[in-house]
Amino acid sequence: MPSAPDHIATTARSARTPLNRSQITGFWGAWTGWTLDGMDSFIYALVLAPALTELLPKSGYAATPANVGLAGSILFALFLVGWGLSFIWGPLADRFGRTKVLAATIFTFAIFTGLAATSQSVWALGIYRFLAGIGIGGEWALAGTYVAEAWPEDRRKMGAGYLQTGYYAGFFLAAALNYTIGATYGWRAMFLVGVLPVIVSIVVLLRVKETEKWERNVAHAVRQVSPLRAIFSRQYRRRTLVAATLLTVAIIGLWAGAVYEPSAVIQLATKAGMAKPDAVRMASIATGLLSIGTIIGCLALPPIAERIGRRWTLAVYFIGMAVSIALAFGWAFYLSNGLYPFIALLFVLGFFGGNFALFSLWLPEQFETRVRATAFAFCTSVGRFFGAIVNFGIGAMVLHMKTLGVPIALTAIAFIIGLAVIPFAPETKGEELPS
Known part of the structure; x- marks a missing residue:
């Protein structure tokens, strides 16, 4: 026979507030948009080598591995700058509403991803990726804000975890498309698939x-102070700066690993004796894992964060x-037979890359409704600017050191810095979403 506390806990779990149709539709709209957002983001990583191999000669540059690596870093940095400018969506959402602006972000990244398929030069591809980045960067902030506000208090925490799976389901979808469409029809077809989110935005x-x-x-x-000024008021300044710093750490670390992962796997697979098409497919399998x-x-x-708190979970x-x-x-990248150890470690890297789900849960808890979308968008955008700078640095290091592994491995230092910053963040475990 269960004890009284066990009985109460069981009853509480079974009595969770049911979701209404609007909350369910809204979640799936946000989740699908975030999924296609992740797919769109990772398409670039998967088609980087073939796209630049074709476009560099058309732009007057030799398609050497060094030039492909440098151009890839520059284009990804431009994409992150576009992501950084996406903070503009936050004040718009606080002024005009979450759903209208969410739809606009999805529409923006879908259209410019599709246009990337028409690129005839590296410059054109860079411009389209920059503009797509502005749309992609706003989706997370608005989707996270929407789910936090729309779902009942007793369900919104798991809602944050569910929502964040969408982005990485998009990685998986991009890998599957690359394994089939990309391998058969080429990189332009992959970008054309990115137009599909237009339907979701409607x-x-x-x-x-x-x-x-x-x-x-x-x-x-x-009549109030503008949301962008409000998040730097005495009330919110520390929370804004700490959250932006922690997100910068997360973005630098995960994106460096995730974006260069397909190239690393292709190099390792080729070194192991695989033919180029098989190496590309192996990169898709590794991305799926x-x-x-x-x-x-x-x-x-979310269950870990509810048990040990937000700060310890992020640590x-x-x-x-x-x-x-x-x-x-x-380490694994430099082993003589490092392909499979590297892929196994990618699964572990992926698991801890789930730290982004904490921000979907934690950021809304730190700010009131009147500034929530602005704060979310700003904090997620700042990290992308710094991520762009780091990617320029990584590209230069790859070019100088003639290797991919060490420059990416050094981004682990960012997480050590993050650990030192975590104690300055507020612990919101057990608190309700501010009104």
């Missing part, structure tokens, strides 16, 4: 209602990222 705009929290806030709003690990990490995170995930990225790129 559904989000037409079918999903605004959150009650936002509508109540608008109904009772008085990375994605599965991250999805599991996202789902595991555990940051330590896991530092160790796995250092071992994968600094």
